Amino acid sequence: MRIRTVLTTALLLLGAAASPAVADASPSASPSDDSAAPTSAGTSFRNATEIEQGQQATANASTGDYLYWSFPADAGQRPTVKATVKLPSSARSGTQTWQLDVYDGLRRRQACQYGMQTRTAAQDATSVDLACTLRTVRAWSEPWANDPLPGTYYIRLTVVSLGTGDLGKPVNAEVRVDSKEIGGAAAVDGSLSQPLVPGIALTTQESSDEDKPTLSSLKPDDGWTSGWWSDRWVWTGIGAVLAALAGIGGYALTRGSGRPSRVPPGV
Structure with a gap:
């Protein structure tokens, strides 16, 4: 007995x-309201359009434009960026090659763990789909490493090869970011003092003046994690x-x- x-x-x-550990391994938070999703894109890193994870942002542009968006990613997340470019219905002079690149808060280009980030559309294709799944975001890394770290991430979408006659034709782009929570399997001993968010140092300085603006205002729904807690403790x-x-x-x-x-x- x-x-x-x-x-x-x-x-x-x-x-x-084990209950909280299993919950942590589930996909990321529920998607945001698409009715408030952005309908334009930036033209550089500095004016990249901010989007939240789970939103599907759209933008009308011309073939040859550089389109930029930014989104927040926290430690333990494995973001997947998907983009769809709807090509003009008018006749095109040849094939087009589109490319999707993702950069971290230090503007370091991040490698895709898997996904087609460069794809060529046939002359009669109506759209082209691109995807990039990043490596898991780490709470801390060696200064010399190129590991993904918590902070702002930038998406750049553009055409890299096309016929001269197709330059400037109108296109429509759709971009969406979703993340999978990896949990303690990717946990490390250490954390950044601040996430890699452009302008965050302005808000951490003590000042009697009004709150100073940042270059990026989005952050995860639950705030930036400190990096010490993971389901490894469970x-x-x-x-x-x-x-x-x-x-x-x-x-x-x-x-x-x-x-x-x-x-x-x-x-």
Whole structure:
């Protein structure tokens, strides 16, 4: 009976501790209201249009324009950027090659873990789809490394190869960013003092004046994480509890009834 009680307690504790860890591994927050999504794009890093994760932003532009958007990404997230370019219905002189690039807050180009970030549209194609899944954003990294870090990320969409006669023709672009929460599997020991958000230093300085504007105002719904908490702590706690319960169960099995198996004669 005692062993059964120990095992039941262990299973209950395991389920209670694992619940938040399983929740952390689910996809990111619910998408934002698309009715408030931006309908234009910037033309450089400095005036990139801000979008939230889960929004589908649109923009009307001309073939050959550089289109820029920015979005926030926090530690533990693996962002996926998708873009669709709707090409003009009028006849084109040849194929077109479009490219999707993603840069971090330091304007370092980030490699795509997978996805087609460069694709060529046939002469009669009506649209072209692009995608880029980044590596998991880390809370901290070595200064010499090119790892994704928490902060603002920039999307650049443009055509890189086309016929001269197609330059300037109207196109419509759609961009969306979603993230998957990776959790403790990507956790590291350390965190940035501030996320890589352009202009964030202006708001952290103590001043009696009005709040100073930043170059990027978006941030995750739950705020920027400090980087020290992850579901690794949950699984570490589970291991400690199971080890303690195993010790108790082993002791209960081996201690016996407390009396010697054979009693000497005359006792």
